[in-house]
Amino acid sequence: TQLLEQSPQFLSIQEGENLTVYCNSSSVFSSLQWYRQEPGEGPVLLVTVVTGGEVKKLKRLTFQFGDARKDSSLHITAAQPGDTGLYLCAGANDYKLSFGAGTTVTVRA
C-alpha cells in the first residue's frame, strides 16, 4: 500500500493543453517534493514545498501544498512534448522519502 496516492496513473494530452496531477496522503509530512523521471534516468527534483498552503511556480509548472500538508498538486500550463515523463511526488520526514506510484504523462505533438 502506497503512503501517497497519485492520480491519475496515466495522462495523455495534446501539445498546448493543460494538465493537473494530484498527490494525496493521510499522513502529514514536513515537506513534499516533486520529481520528474525520464526513461533510463533517475528522478530529478523539480520543487520542494514546505509550508501548508504554499504555491510555487516554475515557468509553466505550478505546485500547491495543501493547508494540512497532506496533499499536493502539480499543474502544467500549455504542455509541451518535453514535459513527457514520469512525475513522482514524495513526502519527506526526518528519516526518509516516501514516494507515490507516479503519473506517466505523455504530451503528443
Place this chain on the structure above:
Amino acid sequence: KAGVTQTPRYLIKTRGQQVTLSCSPISGHRSVSWYQQTPGQGLQFLFEYFSETQRNKGNFPGRFSGRQFSNSRSEMNVSTLELGDSALYLCASSSRPGGSYEQYFGPGTRLTVT
C-alpha cells in the same frame, strides 16, 4: 560538479546468486540512500547511510544489505537473488541525512534476475 554515479548500469544474474551494486555520491555529500523501483511497487526505500552508519532501513528482507565507506561511496548487496528482485536500483545523495533535504539521484542499475 559531477553527479551521482552508479555502476554497473546493467546486470543480469541467476536466481540464488548474489550481487553488489556501487554508488558514488556527489563530492561533499555524506548521505546516500538506496531505493528499489519496480512497475508494481514504484520507488521503495531500502536504507540510508550517513557518515558510514546506517540511519534508517525500509521494509526489506535481510538479504538486502549495504555499507558506506569513509569516502562516502556506498555499496548495496543482495544475496540469494530471487526473480522478484529484478528492478531498477537507484541511489541518491544528499548533503544532510533524512528525507527533507534535496536528494540527487543517479541513473540507476538495472538488475535482471533469470
